[in-house]
Amino acid sequence: MKKKFFALMMAMLMVLSLAACGGKEDPPAPGTDAPAASGEAGGAFKLGGTGPLTGGAAIYGNAVKNGAQIAVDEINAMGGIQFELKYEDDTHDAEKAVNAYNVLKDWGMQISMGSVTSKPCEATSAETYADRIFALTPSASTTGTIEGKDNMFQMCFMDPNQGTASAQYISDKGLGTKIAVIWKNDDPYSKGIHDTFTAKAGELGLEVVSDTTFADGNDTDFSVQLKNAQDAGADLVFLPMYYQPASLILSQANSMSYAPKWFGVDGMDGILTMEGFDTTLAEGVMLLTPFNADSTDERTQNFVAEYQKRFGEVPNQFAADAYDCVYAYKQALEAAGATPDMSAEDLCAAMIEQFTSMTFDGLTGDGMTWDATGAVSKSPKGMVIENGAYVGLD
Amino acid sequence: MKSLKLNKTTRRNYLTYLLVILAYVILQILGSTGSISSSLKGMLVPICAYIVMAISLNLTVGVLGELSLGHAGFMSMGAFTGVTAAIALQDAIPAAPLRMAIALAVGAAFAALTGFLIGIPVLRLNGDYLAIVTLAFGEIIKSIFNNLYVGVDKKGLHMSLLSDKTSLSEGGKLIIAGPMGIGGIQKISTFTAGFILVMITLIVVFHLVNSRAGRAIMAIRDNRIAAESVGVNITKYKMMAFVTSAALAGAAGALFAMNYSTIVANKFDFNTSILVLVFVVLGGLGNMLGSIVAAAALTILPEALRQFSDYRMLVYAIVLILVMLATNNPTLKSFFSRFKPGKSHGKEAA
Known part of the structure; x- marks a missing residue:
């Protein structure tokens, strides 16, 4: 009978989906994020973020993920502070971003990179605010992202x-x-x-x-x-x-x-x-x-070379912003003397204190500072495209 | 024979109520003991909203028999008006559950009004033509909200189109900001509110379907000319189903929107309409329990497939195809029915 068949189907589907959901609480599945997970998991800060890894805005999500990955690998190789990075796909949609954020929370994220695109980040920032997880977004640039949230900071300019x-x-x-x-x-x-x-x-x-x-x-x-x-x-x-x-x-x-x-x-x-x-x-x-891939600055050149080697393309500004985010975290965590066994809430308080007082030099600008609202202050650079490459205008 | 059949429907309806209540109780218990992941917890309210969307669309597609491709438009209408009401009443009504209920009612009322207005031209059409026109209306609603500015200050609500001309007085607040949608929404949707809405939706839909009006609606679906010839008022009953469907979708929209801190008109586009239609088709036309299961399963599925990372949506599509094939496969159906005890007269087994 149709009814019983449906009841059975339903039971199966529910069990399947619930089982699949529960399964995610186990250690993270090996995927593209695997290199990060190979560090000492016990002594690493769990750094998570959501971004459009698929769909129309995927170029931004992947650039951010790749840029952050390079920074994490460099920092882990140096010794000292260790990071474990995990990016989840949000397909540039607020609803999916909140889902992705919750997956990261289940994973045990301690500090967040927010979301890559603006509207999803507005949605996840409300969640990080409620859960007291500190977030620094590389690229979500609307005012709504940081408005009224003391633990949400931006690495990019506001629109x-x-x-x-x-x-x-x-x-x-x-x-x-x-x-x-x-x-x-x-x-x-x-x-x-x-x-x-x-x-x-x-x-x-x-x-x-x-x-x-x-x-x-x-x-x-x-x-x-x-x-x-x-x-x-x-x-x-x-x-x-x-x-x-x-x-x-x-x-x-x-x-x-x-x-x-x-x-x-x-x-x-x-x-x-x-x-x-x-x-x-x-x-x-x-x-x-704010970022010029042709810059003669040594750090920029190293980053560009590494990015090209790994991903076969010239990094854009989003990748550089993400790279800076991870280094800004490193600087702040070191200054605060934070340890990976601290709770997300304690880290949040420490990070708010650090970010509002520190000055950071990165690929996307020197002497960056943040005010209490979470907005960054740095100066933009004019670029012009010449012979298929970005060249500084000044 | 007739009484037996009616009995079966009633039994089936009670089974649906029972399963929904059971699911709610189980999830509440699991939630209070902290044994469900935040991932699933975060999806409970959207699942409730999608269930209501699926049931309400099933009323139009399954019961009335008209393909509607603009259902997300009503959801959008409910979301924006409901949230606007909730924000405007933030100071007047401090109790979140009451404000939530008012917002849902406002969302439903506005969506019903829209459904009525849209119904006037749309319900003159049939079949494919109707589908295309509902699609167009869904897009129109999206465009309107993308260009609408609504603000509130001491003097009340102000509205303008295309650009922000609301010129709010001191202390005023812009609620809907065109393409930026609504930001800074207080998250007042709860799983309990979602559950109550699902139950109300089920009660409304089952009572409508099992009433005199419901039989008239199904008569129109089965044979419009025959129904007309026996004196069924086609326009009236079509409108009844359409407006009910729109109102429920509006309430679902308000519930959905108040679960997120921000909402944009582009969220309720053609894709969302199709997604809800997929729930309905997968669950079975006219089958409310099927819609509930399909909506819940297909909302959880993409999240459950996260371990596939880059291939997630591909796997999702393949699973969708397989499920569609499986639920419509007579061999498989008879295969499953063999395992059912005490069933010797199974039709599918033949």
Whole structure:
């Protein structure tokens, strides 16, 4: 009979799923995170984070995971403080991020790297706040991420700061006078930057001649927006968005032979490593990012070389931010004299004290400091893409 | 024969109630002794929300027989209005359970209203056409919430579209911030609230299906022309099922949203509608218990597969295909029915 069959099916499914859930409380399954787990598990700080390892935003999640992994391996090799790193996939979704966070909690995470992308991080930061686990996100940049949470810190700029910094930079360097902005109106990241950019541009006397939008689902054809910008005579187009739509905009502008100056933000980082993208189209694109892979700084060069050796590509800013996060943790933990047997709550209190008082030098800036809200203070660098590589503008 | 059949349905309904209560009690006991993982604990409320979504969609798809592809739109409507109500009443009503109940009611009411308005044009259509139009409405609701700004201050609620023109007075708070959605939501959803909502949903749906109206609705599904010819008011009964379904989805949305500190309109997109439809189809059209099991199992499954890391979603898809095949395979069904004692007249065994 159908009913009994269903009852049986249900029982089976429930037992299976519950069993599978319970099974995860055992030592972490060997996976891609295995190298970290091979350290002395007893004496290591359990460091966890969630990020989009699959799906549309996977390039960020994987960059962060890889960058953090390199830092963890280096630190573990030095002796002294040991880390055990575990990243869980959240597919850039707040619901999945909370699930992933709970998995990490079951694993025994003591300090957190938050989430990679903004909205998921807002969701997990509420959880870390409630559970008193200290979190330092490499890349979640909205104000909502750190707002009202004393144990949530950022390694990246906040969105509003990116907007004002971009407008300031364009104005200071005289890059353009008539500016077009194309932005994604259903994306908090894009909107946050757009709003502060236009406000600051108005203050600085930059003329925004064209202000057009797109959204999820109609992000493949930009001819209308580009035509609008072209007709308005914009000589610089500001693209506060991630690199996928930006790549389409660049190629479509090329096909309609519209060649203004392009200016992006940190989401543009990654465009050169995108599969199937003709990097010559990105020639001359400027972006504001705190990290320069071509820097002559020794630490940066070592990091870039190691990253290329392991993962076969040039690390972007997200990887560098994650690398810095792990080193910032190392510095703070050493200064606080923390030991891995401390509870997450005690570590949280110690970390809040350290982060608000310390100064940190990393790949993405020297002399970084944090205020009590959790926002970082560091200065951005202007970059331009030349011959398929990022080159410092200054 | 007829009374026997009715009896069977009633028995089945009571079995469903019983299993849901049993699951709740077991999970509560396990939870209080701390023997369930935080991973499962964190999923309990979303599972309840998805169960309500699946049951309510089953009312439209299984009982009314119309394919709706925009069910997440109603969830979205309930989520945003419910959370707005909860935030606006934060100071007026300090008791979280009461505020939660009001938020669920507000979410359900607004979703029902939307369902009614959408129902007027939509229910003139049938089959594929109706499916496409519901899909479109789901997208419209998503777009509206992506461009809606709602703020609250001493003077009450302020609304604007496209950009923030709410100009709140001192001490005011922007609740819905367009694409940023709602942030800083107090997490007041609890598993108990979710359980109560599931029970209410079951009671509402079972009573509707087993009533005169329910039989009219099923008559429309089975043969629209025959139903019309015997004087069944097609529009009325279709609307009844559609609006009930929308209201329950709205309550589910409010429950879901208040389990997270932040919610965005893009969460309730076409994919979510399809996900809920998968629950319904997997559980069986018109089979409420099946919907409950499918919703719970398919919400837990992707999390349970985390050990596969990069291949997780691939494994998930394969498991989904296998389960779909297995539940529809007559050989397998008869294979399982052989193990059932005291069953000599099994239809599937033949």
